Amino acid sequence: MNPIEIDTEQCILCSSCIEECPNNYLYLENNAIKTCDKGCMECGHCYAVCPKGAINMANYDCRDEPVVSMTEIDSDMLLTAMKSRRTIRKFKQQPVEEEKISKILEAGRYSPTGANSQNVSYTILGSKQKEAEEICLKLFRRGQKVGSPLSSFLKRIDIDDNFFFKGAPLVIVVSSKSNVDGGLASSYMEIMAESLGLGVLYSGFFVMCTKMSRKLKKLLELEKGHDVVSCMVIGYPNVKYQRIVPRKDLKVKKL
Template identity: 25%
Template sequence: MLDFKIEEDKCIECGLCAQDCPVGIIELNPKPVIRREKEKNCLKCQHCLAICPTGALSILGKKPEDSVSVSDEMPKPETISRLIKTRRSIRKYKKENVDKELIQELIETAAHAPTGHNDNAVLISLIDNKEDLDLFRSKVYDSLKNARETGTLEKRFQFLLSYQKLWKTKGVDVIFRDAPHMIIASAPSIDASPMADCLITLSYFELIANSHGIGTLWNGMIKWAIDDIDPELRTLIGIPKDHTIGYVMIFGKSAVKYARGIQSEGLKVNRIKLE
Protein backbone atom coordinates (compact mmCIF):
# COMPACT_ATOMS: atom_id res chain seq x y z
CA MET A 1 0.00 0.00 0.00
CA LEU A 2 1.47 3.33 -1.09
CA ASP A 3 -0.89 5.41 1.05
CA PHE A 4 -1.20 7.82 -1.88
CA LYS A 5 -3.45 10.68 -0.73
CA ILE A 6 -4.66 13.94 -2.26
CA GLU A 7 -6.08 16.88 -0.31
CA GLU A 8 -8.74 17.81 -2.83
CA ASP A 9 -9.17 21.38 -1.61
CA LYS A 10 -5.45 22.01 -2.27
CA CYS A 11 -5.10 20.12 -5.56
CA ILE A 12 -5.23 22.42 -8.60
CA GLU A 13 -5.15 19.51 -11.08
CA CYS A 14 -1.94 20.82 -12.70
CA GLY A 15 -0.82 17.31 -13.59
CA LEU A 16 2.81 17.88 -12.62
CA CYS A 17 2.90 14.78 -10.45
CA ALA A 18 1.70 12.60 -13.31
CA GLN A 19 4.10 14.18 -15.80
CA ASP A 20 7.11 13.73 -13.51
CA CYS A 21 6.41 10.16 -12.33
CA PRO A 22 9.38 8.09 -13.62
CA VAL A 23 7.22 5.01 -14.19
CA GLY A 24 4.07 6.80 -15.31
CA ILE A 25 1.65 5.23 -12.85
CA ILE A 26 -0.13 8.44 -11.77
CA GLU A 27 -3.31 9.23 -13.66
CA LEU A 28 -5.59 12.30 -13.56
CA ASN A 29 -9.24 11.53 -12.97
CA PRO A 30 -9.48 14.56 -12.70
CA LYS A 31 -7.46 14.45 -9.45
CA PRO A 32 -4.26 12.37 -9.32
CA VAL A 33 -4.76 8.69 -8.58
CA ILE A 34 -2.69 5.50 -8.66
CA ARG A 35 -4.56 2.31 -9.49
CA ARG A 36 -4.04 -0.53 -7.03
CA GLU A 37 -2.64 -2.87 -9.70
CA LYS A 38 0.05 -0.30 -10.59
CA GLU A 39 1.28 0.35 -7.06
CA LYS A 40 3.87 -2.42 -7.32
CA ASN A 41 5.68 -0.41 -10.01
CA CYS A 42 6.27 2.59 -7.73
CA LEU A 43 9.98 3.41 -7.21
CA LYS A 44 9.21 5.17 -3.93
CA CYS A 45 11.20 8.16 -5.20
CA GLN A 46 8.67 10.68 -3.80
CA HIS A 47 9.05 12.90 -6.87
CA CYS A 48 5.29 13.40 -6.86
CA LEU A 49 5.42 14.71 -3.30
CA ALA A 50 8.36 16.97 -4.12
CA ILE A 51 6.91 18.54 -7.27
CA CYS A 52 3.38 19.32 -6.04
CA PRO A 53 3.26 23.15 -5.92
CA THR A 54 0.43 23.35 -3.40
CA GLY A 55 1.46 20.56 -1.02
CA ALA A 56 -1.68 18.60 -1.79
CA LEU A 57 -0.05 15.19 -2.19
CA SER A 58 1.29 12.71 0.34
CA ILE A 59 2.63 9.21 -0.20
CA LEU A 60 4.20 6.40 1.84
CA GLY A 61 3.12 8.19 4.99
CA LYS A 62 5.26 11.20 4.02
CA LYS A 63 3.59 14.59 4.31
CA PRO A 64 4.70 17.67 2.33
CA GLU A 65 4.89 19.86 5.42
CA ASP A 66 7.61 17.59 6.83
CA SER A 67 9.88 18.05 3.79
CA VAL A 68 12.63 20.66 3.43
CA SER A 69 11.35 23.56 1.34
CA VAL A 70 13.29 24.81 -1.67
CA SER A 71 11.82 28.26 -1.11
CA ASP A 72 14.24 28.85 1.75
CA GLU A 73 17.63 30.42 1.09
CA MET A 74 19.94 28.17 -0.93
CA PRO A 75 23.76 28.38 -1.00
CA LYS A 76 25.16 30.30 -3.93
CA PRO A 77 27.08 28.32 -6.57
CA GLU A 78 30.33 30.07 -5.64
CA THR A 79 29.85 28.99 -2.01
CA ILE A 80 29.50 25.34 -2.98
CA SER A 81 32.41 25.69 -5.41
CA ARG A 82 34.60 27.12 -2.61
CA LEU A 83 33.64 24.25 -0.29
CA ILE A 84 34.65 21.70 -2.92
CA LYS A 85 37.86 23.47 -3.95
CA THR A 86 39.11 23.92 -0.38
CA ARG A 87 38.37 20.33 0.71
CA ARG A 88 41.51 18.65 2.04
CA SER A 89 42.20 15.09 3.17
CA ILE A 90 42.82 15.39 6.91
CA ARG A 91 45.55 13.26 8.48
CA LYS A 92 45.85 14.97 11.87
CA TYR A 93 42.93 15.01 14.31
CA LYS A 94 42.14 16.40 17.72
CA LYS A 95 41.84 13.71 20.37
CA GLU A 96 38.19 14.35 21.13
CA ASN A 97 34.82 13.02 20.01
CA VAL A 98 32.53 14.81 17.61
CA ASP A 99 29.10 15.49 19.12
CA LYS A 100 26.87 12.46 18.46
CA GLU A 101 23.91 14.64 17.50
CA LEU A 102 26.02 16.28 14.81
CA ILE A 103 27.16 12.89 13.51
CA GLN A 104 23.52 11.82 13.30
CA GLU A 105 22.70 14.99 11.37
CA LEU A 106 25.51 14.28 8.92
CA ILE A 107 24.23 10.75 8.32
CA GLU A 108 20.65 11.94 7.87
CA THR A 109 21.82 14.40 5.24
CA ALA A 110 23.90 11.74 3.46
CA ALA A 111 20.77 9.57 3.34
CA HIS A 112 19.52 11.86 0.55
CA ALA A 113 22.24 10.62 -1.82
CA PRO A 114 20.88 8.97 -4.99
CA THR A 115 21.14 5.20 -5.41
CA GLY A 116 20.70 2.90 -8.37
CA HIS A 117 17.03 2.02 -8.97
CA ASN A 118 16.27 4.08 -5.85
CA ASP A 119 17.09 1.06 -3.68
CA ASN A 120 18.26 3.14 -0.70
CA ALA A 121 19.94 0.01 0.65
CA VAL A 122 23.27 1.50 1.76
CA LEU A 123 24.26 0.37 5.24
CA ILE A 124 26.29 2.77 7.37
CA SER A 125 28.57 1.05 9.88
CA LEU A 126 29.69 3.69 12.34
CA ILE A 127 32.14 4.02 15.21
CA ASP A 128 31.09 7.26 16.87
CA ASN A 129 33.51 7.38 19.80
CA LYS A 130 37.29 7.25 20.03
CA GLU A 131 37.27 4.58 22.72
CA ASP A 132 35.71 1.99 20.41
CA LEU A 133 37.89 3.11 17.52
CA ASP A 134 40.95 2.58 19.72
CA LEU A 135 39.84 -1.03 20.16
CA PHE A 136 39.20 -1.53 16.45
CA ARG A 137 42.56 0.06 15.59
CA SER A 138 44.30 -2.47 17.84
CA LYS A 139 42.44 -5.31 16.12
CA VAL A 140 43.58 -4.12 12.69
CA TYR A 141 47.22 -3.83 13.73
CA ASP A 142 47.01 -7.24 15.44
CA SER A 143 45.65 -8.70 12.19
CA LEU A 144 48.64 -7.34 10.30
CA LYS A 145 51.00 -8.81 12.90
CA ASN A 146 49.30 -12.19 12.63
CA ALA A 147 49.43 -12.10 8.82
CA ARG A 148 53.17 -11.37 9.02
CA GLU A 149 53.83 -14.20 11.47
CA THR A 150 51.77 -16.73 9.48
CA GLY A 151 53.08 -15.59 6.12
CA THR A 152 49.56 -15.05 4.76
CA LEU A 153 49.89 -11.39 3.78
CA GLU A 154 49.70 -10.86 0.02
CA LYS A 155 52.71 -9.26 -1.62
CA ARG A 156 50.75 -6.15 -2.60
CA PHE A 157 50.02 -5.46 1.08
CA GLN A 158 53.55 -6.07 2.41
CA PHE A 159 54.18 -2.33 2.75
CA LEU A 160 51.59 -2.24 5.55
CA LEU A 161 53.97 -4.19 7.76
CA SER A 162 56.17 -1.12 8.18
CA TYR A 163 53.12 0.73 9.53
CA GLN A 164 52.41 -2.11 11.93
CA LYS A 165 56.02 -1.90 13.17
CA LEU A 166 55.75 1.87 13.66
CA TRP A 167 52.61 1.35 15.69
CA LYS A 168 54.16 -1.37 17.83
CA THR A 169 57.48 0.35 18.48
CA LYS A 170 56.63 4.04 18.52
CA GLY A 171 52.84 4.28 18.73
CA VAL A 172 52.74 6.12 15.38
CA ASP A 173 49.38 5.49 13.75
CA VAL A 174 49.79 5.76 9.97
CA ILE A 175 46.67 3.75 9.09
CA PHE A 176 44.03 5.45 11.26
CA ARG A 177 45.88 8.76 11.73
CA ASP A 178 44.61 8.90 15.33
CA ALA A 179 41.13 9.80 14.05
CA PRO A 180 38.35 9.41 16.63
CA HIS A 181 35.65 8.12 14.27
CA MET A 182 35.11 5.79 11.31
CA ILE A 183 32.26 5.30 8.88
CA ILE A 184 31.89 2.43 6.40
CA ALA A 185 29.35 2.34 3.57
CA SER A 186 28.27 -1.07 2.28
CA ALA A 187 25.33 -2.31 0.23
CA PRO A 188 23.85 -5.67 -0.85
CA SER A 189 26.01 -7.11 -3.62
CA ILE A 190 22.92 -8.05 -5.64
CA ASP A 191 21.83 -4.42 -5.92
CA ALA A 192 22.05 -2.62 -9.25
CA SER A 193 25.09 -0.51 -8.30
CA PRO A 194 26.33 -1.22 -4.75
CA MET A 195 29.80 0.28 -5.16
CA ALA A 196 28.59 3.49 -6.78
CA ASP A 197 25.78 3.87 -4.22
CA CYS A 198 28.28 3.66 -1.36
CA LEU A 199 30.75 6.09 -2.89
CA ILE A 200 28.06 8.67 -3.63
CA THR A 201 26.70 8.38 -0.09
CA LEU A 202 30.14 8.92 1.43
CA SER A 203 30.73 11.88 -0.89
CA TYR A 204 27.55 13.49 0.42
CA PHE A 205 28.66 12.71 3.98
CA GLU A 206 32.07 14.26 3.38
CA LEU A 207 30.78 17.52 1.93
CA ILE A 208 28.25 18.16 4.70
CA ALA A 209 30.87 17.13 7.30
CA ASN A 210 33.40 19.58 5.83
CA SER A 211 30.80 22.36 5.90
CA HIS A 212 30.61 21.81 9.68
CA GLY A 213 34.38 21.96 10.00
CA ILE A 214 34.74 18.19 10.40
CA GLY A 215 37.77 16.69 8.65
CA THR A 216 37.60 13.46 6.64
CA LEU A 217 39.93 10.97 4.97
CA TRP A 218 39.05 8.28 2.43
CA ASN A 219 40.89 5.27 3.83
CA GLY A 220 41.71 2.39 1.48
CA MET A 221 44.07 0.71 3.94
CA ILE A 222 41.27 -0.06 6.40
CA LYS A 223 39.15 -1.36 3.52
CA TRP A 224 41.99 -3.70 2.52
CA ALA A 225 42.27 -4.92 6.10
CA ILE A 226 38.59 -5.81 6.22
CA ASP A 227 38.19 -7.11 2.67
CA ASP A 228 41.48 -8.88 2.04
CA ILE A 229 43.58 -9.36 5.18
CA ASP A 230 41.29 -10.49 8.01
CA PRO A 231 37.65 -11.47 7.29
CA GLU A 232 37.02 -11.59 11.03
CA LEU A 233 37.18 -7.79 11.10
CA ARG A 234 34.03 -7.69 8.96
CA THR A 235 32.27 -9.96 11.45
CA LEU A 236 33.54 -7.87 14.36
CA ILE A 237 31.89 -4.70 13.08
CA GLY A 238 28.76 -6.43 11.81
CA ILE A 239 28.97 -5.93 8.04
CA PRO A 240 26.77 -8.58 6.37
CA LYS A 241 28.53 -11.23 4.29
CA ASP A 242 26.35 -10.48 1.28
CA HIS A 243 27.37 -6.80 1.24
CA THR A 244 29.93 -5.06 -0.94
CA ILE A 245 32.01 -2.56 1.01
CA GLY A 246 32.13 0.65 -0.98
CA TYR A 247 34.73 2.45 1.07
CA VAL A 248 35.90 3.43 4.53
CA MET A 249 36.20 7.00 5.80
CA ILE A 250 37.73 8.25 9.02
CA PHE A 251 36.69 11.61 10.42
CA GLY A 252 36.93 13.97 13.36
CA LYS A 253 37.84 17.49 14.38
CA SER A 254 40.83 18.59 12.34
CA ALA A 255 44.03 19.47 14.20
CA VAL A 256 45.25 21.47 11.19
CA LYS A 257 43.81 24.47 9.38
CA TYR A 258 44.53 25.14 5.72
CA ALA A 259 44.69 28.74 4.54
CA ARG A 260 43.74 28.07 0.93
CA GLY A 261 42.87 25.40 -1.58
CA ILE A 262 45.35 23.75 -3.93
CA GLN A 263 45.65 24.50 -7.65
CA SER A 264 44.27 21.49 -9.48
CA GLU A 265 45.84 20.32 -12.72
CA GLY A 266 42.30 19.75 -13.97
CA LEU A 267 40.56 16.75 -15.48
CA LYS A 268 41.08 15.22 -18.87
CA VAL A 269 38.00 15.92 -20.95
CA ASN A 270 36.83 13.94 -23.94
CA ARG A 271 34.39 16.19 -25.74
CA ILE A 272 32.08 13.97 -27.72
CA LYS A 273 30.70 15.06 -31.06
CA LEU A 274 28.52 12.69 -33.01
CA GLU A 275 27.80 13.17 -36.67
Protein backbone atom coordinates in the same frame (compact mmCIF):
# COMPACT_ATOMS: atom_id res chain seq x y z
CA MET B 1 0.39 -1.45 0.41
CA ASN B 2 0.13 1.53 -1.94
CA PRO B 3 3.01 3.87 -1.00
CA ILE B 4 1.26 6.94 -2.45
CA GLU B 5 -1.79 8.46 -0.77
CA ILE B 6 -3.73 11.20 -2.56
CA ASP B 7 -6.03 13.61 -0.76
CA THR B 8 -8.80 14.07 -3.32
CA GLU B 9 -10.16 17.14 -1.52
CA GLN B 10 -6.82 18.94 -1.78
CA CYS B 11 -5.95 17.73 -5.30
CA ILE B 12 -6.64 20.28 -8.07
CA LEU B 13 -5.95 17.83 -10.93
CA CYS B 14 -3.03 19.90 -12.26
CA SER B 15 -1.30 16.64 -13.33
CA SER B 16 2.11 17.86 -12.14
CA CYS B 17 2.61 14.57 -10.32
CA ILE B 18 1.78 12.54 -13.44
CA GLU B 19 4.21 14.54 -15.57
CA GLU B 20 6.96 14.18 -12.98
CA CYS B 21 6.55 10.44 -12.26
CA PRO B 22 9.50 8.57 -13.88
CA ASN B 23 7.70 5.18 -13.86
CA ASN B 24 4.26 6.20 -15.15
CA TYR B 25 2.80 5.00 -11.85
CA LEU B 26 0.24 7.80 -11.72
CA TYR B 27 -2.47 8.53 -14.27
CA LEU B 28 -5.65 10.58 -14.67
CA GLU B 29 -8.98 8.80 -14.94
CA ASN B 30 -12.55 10.04 -14.37
CA ASN B 31 -11.32 13.38 -13.02
CA ALA B 32 -9.13 11.74 -10.38
CA ILE B 33 -5.44 10.90 -10.00
CA LYS B 34 -5.08 7.12 -9.90
CA THR B 35 -2.17 4.78 -9.10
CA CYS B 36 -1.15 1.56 -10.80
CA ASP B 37 -1.09 -1.74 -8.91
CA LYS B 38 2.72 -1.73 -8.86
CA GLY B 39 5.73 0.09 -10.25
CA CYS B 40 6.24 2.93 -7.75
CA MET B 41 9.89 3.31 -6.78
CA GLU B 42 9.00 5.75 -3.99
CA CYS B 43 11.25 8.50 -5.32
CA GLY B 44 8.97 11.16 -3.85
CA HIS B 45 8.94 13.41 -6.92
CA CYS B 46 5.13 13.53 -6.90
CA TYR B 47 5.15 14.46 -3.22
CA ALA B 48 7.72 17.18 -3.81
CA VAL B 49 6.11 18.74 -6.90
CA CYS B 50 2.46 18.87 -5.76
CA PRO B 51 1.51 22.57 -5.35
CA LYS B 52 -1.22 21.78 -2.82
CA GLY B 53 0.47 19.15 -0.67
CA ALA B 54 -2.21 16.66 -1.65
CA ILE B 55 0.16 13.68 -1.77
CA ASN B 56 1.45 11.71 1.19
CA MET B 57 3.89 8.79 1.29
CA ALA B 58 2.98 5.87 3.52
CA ASN B 59 5.66 4.65 5.93
CA TYR B 60 7.70 7.84 5.47
CA ASP B 61 8.23 10.77 7.81
CA CYS B 62 6.57 13.49 5.71
CA ARG B 63 7.47 16.80 7.34
CA ASP B 64 6.51 19.18 4.50
CA GLU B 65 9.92 20.88 4.55
CA PRO B 66 10.33 23.71 2.03
CA VAL B 67 12.89 23.34 -0.76
CA VAL B 68 16.12 25.36 -0.69
CA SER B 69 17.82 25.77 -4.06
CA MET B 70 21.54 25.15 -4.43
CA THR B 71 21.65 28.56 -6.14
CA GLU B 72 21.35 30.03 -2.63
CA ILE B 73 25.01 29.00 -2.18
CA ASP B 74 27.63 31.18 -3.84
CA SER B 75 29.09 28.94 -6.56
CA ASP B 76 32.57 30.53 -6.55
CA MET B 77 32.86 30.14 -2.79
CA LEU B 78 31.57 26.58 -2.95
CA LEU B 79 34.10 25.62 -5.63
CA THR B 80 36.97 27.24 -3.72
CA ALA B 81 35.93 25.43 -0.54
CA MET B 82 35.77 22.10 -2.39
CA LYS B 83 39.23 22.71 -3.89
CA SER B 84 40.55 23.59 -0.42
CA ARG B 85 39.61 20.28 1.23
CA ARG B 86 42.45 18.04 2.34
CA THR B 87 42.64 14.53 3.67
CA ILE B 88 43.22 14.90 7.40
CA ARG B 89 45.57 12.59 9.29
CA LYS B 90 46.09 14.65 12.45
CA PHE B 91 43.11 15.08 14.75
CA LYS B 92 42.47 16.88 18.02
CA GLN B 93 41.31 14.86 21.00
CA GLN B 94 37.95 16.58 20.90
CA PRO B 95 34.72 14.59 20.60
CA VAL B 96 32.38 15.27 17.71
CA GLU B 97 29.06 16.58 18.95
CA GLU B 98 26.00 14.37 18.47
CA GLU B 99 24.21 17.16 16.61
CA LYS B 100 27.00 17.26 14.03
CA ILE B 101 27.04 13.48 13.68
CA SER B 102 23.29 13.58 12.99
CA LYS B 103 23.78 16.18 10.25
CA ILE B 104 26.52 14.11 8.62
CA LEU B 105 24.31 11.01 8.60
CA GLU B 106 21.34 13.01 7.33
CA ALA B 107 23.45 14.22 4.40
CA GLY B 108 24.21 10.59 3.55
CA ARG B 109 20.56 9.62 3.88
CA TYR B 110 19.57 12.20 1.27
CA SER B 111 22.26 11.29 -1.26
CA PRO B 112 20.99 9.85 -4.56
CA THR B 113 20.73 6.08 -5.03
CA GLY B 114 20.03 4.11 -8.18
CA ALA B 115 16.27 3.59 -8.70
CA ASN B 116 15.83 5.18 -5.27
CA SER B 117 16.94 1.93 -3.64
CA GLN B 118 18.07 3.75 -0.46
CA ASN B 119 20.31 0.75 0.16
CA VAL B 120 23.13 2.47 2.05
CA SER B 121 23.80 1.71 5.72
CA TYR B 122 26.02 3.41 8.27
CA THR B 123 27.92 1.91 11.20
CA ILE B 124 29.42 4.13 13.90
CA LEU B 125 32.18 2.05 15.45
CA GLY B 126 31.90 3.78 18.83
CA SER B 127 32.85 1.35 21.60
CA LYS B 128 34.07 -1.15 18.98
CA GLN B 129 36.52 1.29 17.36
CA LYS B 130 39.57 0.10 19.26
CA GLU B 131 38.74 -3.57 18.70
CA ALA B 132 38.21 -3.00 14.96
CA GLU B 133 41.55 -1.22 14.67
CA GLU B 134 43.35 -3.97 16.57
CA ILE B 135 42.02 -6.58 14.12
CA CYS B 136 43.36 -4.53 11.23
CA LEU B 137 46.70 -3.94 12.94
CA LYS B 138 47.23 -7.68 13.36
CA LEU B 139 46.48 -8.26 9.68
CA PHE B 140 48.91 -5.62 8.47
CA ARG B 141 51.67 -6.46 10.93
CA ARG B 142 51.40 -10.08 9.87
CA GLY B 143 51.59 -8.91 6.27
CA GLN B 144 54.91 -7.21 6.96
CA LYS B 145 56.43 -10.57 7.83
CA VAL B 146 55.01 -12.83 5.14
CA GLY B 147 55.26 -12.79 1.37
CA SER B 148 51.95 -11.14 0.58
CA PRO B 149 51.26 -8.80 -2.36
CA LEU B 150 51.31 -5.97 0.17
CA SER B 151 54.44 -7.04 2.01
CA SER B 152 56.90 -4.94 0.01
CA PHE B 153 54.82 -1.83 0.64
CA LEU B 154 54.04 -2.66 4.27
CA LYS B 155 57.73 -3.13 5.11
CA ARG B 156 58.38 0.51 4.21
CA ILE B 157 55.82 2.02 6.58
CA ASP B 158 55.51 2.35 10.32
CA ILE B 159 52.32 0.69 11.51
CA ASP B 160 51.72 2.29 14.88
CA ASP B 161 48.70 1.68 17.10
CA ASN B 162 46.76 4.53 15.43
CA PHE B 163 47.65 3.61 11.86
CA PHE B 164 44.07 3.15 10.63
CA PHE B 165 42.07 5.75 12.55
CA LYS B 166 44.81 8.26 13.48
CA GLY B 167 43.40 8.70 16.96
CA ALA B 168 40.24 10.35 15.60
CA PRO B 169 37.16 10.32 17.85
CA LEU B 170 34.66 9.21 15.20
CA VAL B 171 34.66 6.46 12.58
CA ILE B 172 31.67 5.83 10.32
CA VAL B 173 31.67 2.78 8.05
CA VAL B 174 29.50 3.14 4.95
CA SER B 175 28.18 -0.08 3.41
CA SER B 176 25.90 -0.84 0.49
CA LYS B 177 25.09 -3.31 -2.25
CA SER B 178 26.28 -0.64 -4.69
CA ASN B 179 29.72 0.98 -4.69
CA VAL B 180 28.27 3.96 -6.56
CA ASP B 181 25.48 4.56 -4.04
CA GLY B 182 27.83 4.15 -1.09
CA GLY B 183 30.42 6.41 -2.70
CA LEU B 184 27.88 9.16 -3.36
CA ALA B 185 26.64 8.97 0.23
CA SER B 186 30.22 9.24 1.51
CA SER B 187 30.84 12.30 -0.65
CA TYR B 188 27.71 14.04 0.64
CA MET B 189 28.75 13.22 4.19
CA GLU B 190 32.25 14.57 3.71
CA ILE B 191 30.97 17.91 2.38
CA MET B 192 28.68 18.21 5.40
CA ALA B 193 31.50 17.29 7.79
CA GLU B 194 33.79 19.91 6.23
CA SER B 195 31.07 22.56 6.54
CA LEU B 196 30.89 21.78 10.27
CA GLY B 197 34.61 22.42 10.77
CA LEU B 198 35.56 18.74 10.75
CA GLY B 199 38.18 16.88 8.75
CA VAL B 200 37.85 13.50 7.04
CA LEU B 201 40.18 10.65 6.15
CA TYR B 202 38.95 7.86 3.89
CA SER B 203 40.65 4.80 5.36
CA GLY B 204 41.08 2.62 2.30
CA PHE B 205 43.29 0.25 4.28
CA PHE B 206 40.37 -0.46 6.63
CA VAL B 207 38.12 -1.24 3.67
CA MET B 208 40.81 -3.64 2.45
CA CYS B 209 40.82 -5.38 5.82
CA THR B 210 37.06 -5.94 5.71
CA LYS B 211 37.62 -8.06 2.61
CA MET B 212 40.22 -10.20 4.38
CA SER B 213 38.85 -10.67 7.90
CA ARG B 214 35.71 -12.62 8.80
CA LYS B 215 36.13 -11.45 12.38
CA LEU B 216 35.99 -7.83 11.27
CA LYS B 217 32.91 -8.47 9.11
CA LYS B 218 31.19 -10.10 12.08
CA LEU B 219 32.04 -7.13 14.29
CA LEU B 220 30.51 -4.72 11.76
CA GLU B 221 27.24 -6.70 11.57
CA LEU B 222 26.76 -5.80 7.92
CA GLU B 223 23.36 -6.17 6.30
CA LYS B 224 22.93 -9.14 3.99
CA GLY B 225 24.45 -8.45 0.58
CA HIS B 226 26.23 -5.32 1.80
CA ASP B 227 29.95 -4.68 1.42
CA VAL B 228 31.97 -1.90 3.00
CA VAL B 229 32.32 0.93 0.49
CA SER B 230 34.17 3.48 2.62
CA CYS B 231 35.47 4.05 6.12
CA MET B 232 35.23 7.69 7.13
CA VAL B 233 37.60 8.77 9.91
CA ILE B 234 36.28 12.07 11.26
CA GLY B 235 37.36 14.65 13.80
CA TYR B 236 38.57 18.20 14.38
CA PRO B 237 41.75 18.80 12.35
CA ASN B 238 44.99 19.39 14.21
CA VAL B 239 46.64 20.87 11.13
CA LYS B 240 45.98 24.03 9.10
CA TYR B 241 46.73 24.18 5.39
CA GLN B 242 47.65 27.52 3.83
CA ARG B 243 46.95 27.10 0.13
CA ILE B 244 45.14 25.01 -2.46
CA VAL B 245 47.27 22.26 -3.94
CA PRO B 246 47.80 22.07 -7.72
CA ARG B 247 46.23 19.37 -9.83
CA LYS B 248 47.16 17.77 -13.12
CA ASP B 249 45.55 19.15 -16.26
CA LEU B 250 41.84 18.45 -16.69
CA LYS B 251 41.13 15.56 -19.04
CA VAL B 252 37.91 16.08 -21.00
CA LYS B 253 36.71 14.52 -24.23
CA LYS B 254 34.03 16.23 -26.28
CA LEU B 255 32.44 13.75 -28.65
